[in-house]
Amino acid sequence: MLKRALSGLLAAGVILGVGELVSVPFGPNSSPFxxxxxxxxxxxxxxxxxxxxxxxxxxxxxxxxxxMSLIIAALAALAGIMRAPRGAVLFVGLGAAGVIAALTRTGNNLLDAIPTVTGVAVGIVVLNALIRAAESPEPTQGISRRSFLGLAVAAGALAVVAGTAGRMIGQARNVTANRLAFLLPTPKPQVPISPGADLNTTMNIDGLPSYITPNEDFYRIDTALVLPQVPSNTWKLRIHGMVERELEITFEDLMQREAVEKTVTLTCVSNIVGGDLVGNATWIGYPLKDLLEEAGIQDGADMVLSSSYDAFTAGTPLEVLLDGRDALLAVGMNGQPLPVRHGYPARLVVPGLYGYVSATKWVTDLEVTRFDKVTAYWTDRGWGELGPIKTASRIDTPRSGRTVQAGKTMIAGVAWHQHLGISGVDVQIDEGNWMPATLSEEYSKDTWRQWVLEWDAPPGNHTIRARASDANGDIQTSMTADTVPDGATGYPQISVSVS
Structure with missing residues (x-):
């Protein structure tokens, strides 16, 4: 039984490896895995x-x-134990699921079924050969038990070599060289709201994140399992729908326009209270308002449906893109071309909205339309249409569950309400009075603010809460709500032990 299970595992590896290699001419979305x-x-x-x-x-x-790997391994082992032809039938069933998955990807066609079909066909041949070798009595059969080891090694080598070659060839087509050669435009410099604000300074407190989030630390939440590889020299942005004139914009066109630099905090709607799916970066790009107005907006339009290279869609309220806020077609992030994982060569950055309705990466299409005509990826799955940011705060230090020394302790974190701004943060120790924290200078109403409170910590176990106020003085709600359908609410809370 052990040999039969191993036969199934090796055959599944061959299916995935061969499928990966054969998918190279068709694109990563045709890979069965x-x-x-x-x-x-x-x-x-x-x-x-x-x-x-x-x-x-x-x-x-x-x-x-x-x-997925564990589930595939379990089913593959079962296919081997079942023996032919039932094991082969199970692989055919799994292959059918792979074919359906490939054919239902946006932009795929019947040719994209070839990698899965080829992989399954080769895998079944390998499965049958391994099982015959595993069960053949020796020395009467042409295939002896001693040949099983040789066939197993050959099957494993085929799976590894095919899979590795497929990945390497696919990666050789990536846009790393294109991105390294990309020249960022020289942007019009931004002016901070407060004269004392400086992007290069931060509250020097252990455990508090820097004001600007480094690219490598910036959160990534999207639906792309394989990062789209879009060279800047072939990229185009189509603006169409309810417009007076359809536009097709290339990077050559963009370079004739004035770029701007804006610092904007982005937040994922899946961020739990006190979570880390939020980051602050300086973006270089082009105002979306200018591009849309150049196309000419027809009466009655109220939404822009943005689409990515891999067919993800987001529906953004049109009025937000036209009201003068720093909504950008961004091409740079923290002084560098956009990292591929963050949307190279171009993405949307819209202050004041959660990313699921605004922050489309690898963007290639803007359709001016209406909410009552089309829906987007996440709204089709039960999330809210508009996705406005909610006032929120986070406690970064001390960490919950830690033990701190009695005496002077810094409680610090960040707070945000993009496009409205933060006017204050209060901290509560146990059930005591709310105490005002000290805020960092406000650089922009579209960015988070750091805050700190010095606490004379007495021995014992303590609960610490925080709450932020927006620029209008409205305090974030204490009502606890889940992330679905339009963002979590409630006060962040930590527990610490003081010794």
């Missing part, structure tokens, strides 16, 4: 998706890959 993974992402119930993000954070895709 990634096609199925993408289908899982698209059809996962919201409760399961939110559990995955809450549990694994930005490692949710890694967790998906591990989970």
């Amino acid at each position: 990634y096609a199925v993974g993408s289908a899982v992402v698209d059809n996962t119930p919201e409760a399961v998706r939110e559990w995955a993000i809450d549990t694994f954070g930005t490692s949710d895709k890694t967790a998906l890959f591990v989970g």
Whole structure:
């Protein structure tokens, strides 16, 4: 039985490896593993998706890959134990699921089924050969038991070599060289709201994140299992729909325009109270308002449906893009071309909205339309249409569950309400009075503010809460709400032990 289970595992490895190699001419969405993974992402119930993000954070895709691998391994072992032809039938069934997943990816066609079909065909041949070798009595049969080891090694080598070659060839087509050669435009410099604000300074407190989030630390939440590879020299942005004139914009066109530099905090709607799916960066790009007005907006339009290279969509209220806020077609992030994982060569950055309705990466299409005519990826899955940011705060230090020394202790964190701004943060120790924290200078109403409170910590166990006030003086709600359908609410809270 052990040999038969191993036969199934090796045959499954061959299916995935050969499928990966054959998918090279067709694109990564035709790979059986990634096609199925993408289908899982698209059809996962919201409760399961939110559990995955809450549990694994930005490692949710890694967790998906591990989970898929374990399920495939279990089914493959079962196929081997079942023997031919039932094991082969099981592989055919799994292959059919892979074909359906590949064919239902936006932009794919019948040719994208070839990698899965080829992989399954080769895998079944390998499965039958391994099982015959595993069960052949010696020395009467042409294939002896001693030949099983040789066939197993050959099958494993085929799986590894094919899969590795497929990944390497695919990666050789990535846009790393294109991105390294990309020249950022020289932007019109931004002016801070407060004369004392400086992007290069931060409250020097252990455990408090820097005011500007480094690119490598900026959170990433999206639906792409394989990062789209879009060279800047072939990229185009189409603006169409309810417009007076359709536009097709290239990077050559953009370089004739004046770029701007704006610092904007982005937040994911899946961010739990006190969570880390929020980051602050300086973006270089072009005002979306200018591009849309150049196309000419027809009466009655109230939404812009943005689409990415991999067919993700987001519906953004048109009025938000036209009201003068720093909504950008961004091409740079913290002084560098956009990292591929953050949308190279171009993405949307819109202050005041959660990313699921505004922050489309790898953007290639803007359709001016209406909310009552079309829906977007996440609104189709039960999330709110408009996605306005809610006032929120976070306690970064001390960390919950830690033990601190009695005496002077710094309680510090960040607070945000993009496009309205933060006017204050209060801190409560146990059930005591709310005490005002000291805020960092306000650089922009579209960015978070750091805050700190010095606490003379007495021995014992303590609960610490925080709450922020927006620029109008309205305090963030204490009402606890889940992330679905339009963002979590409630006060962040930590527990510490003082010794």
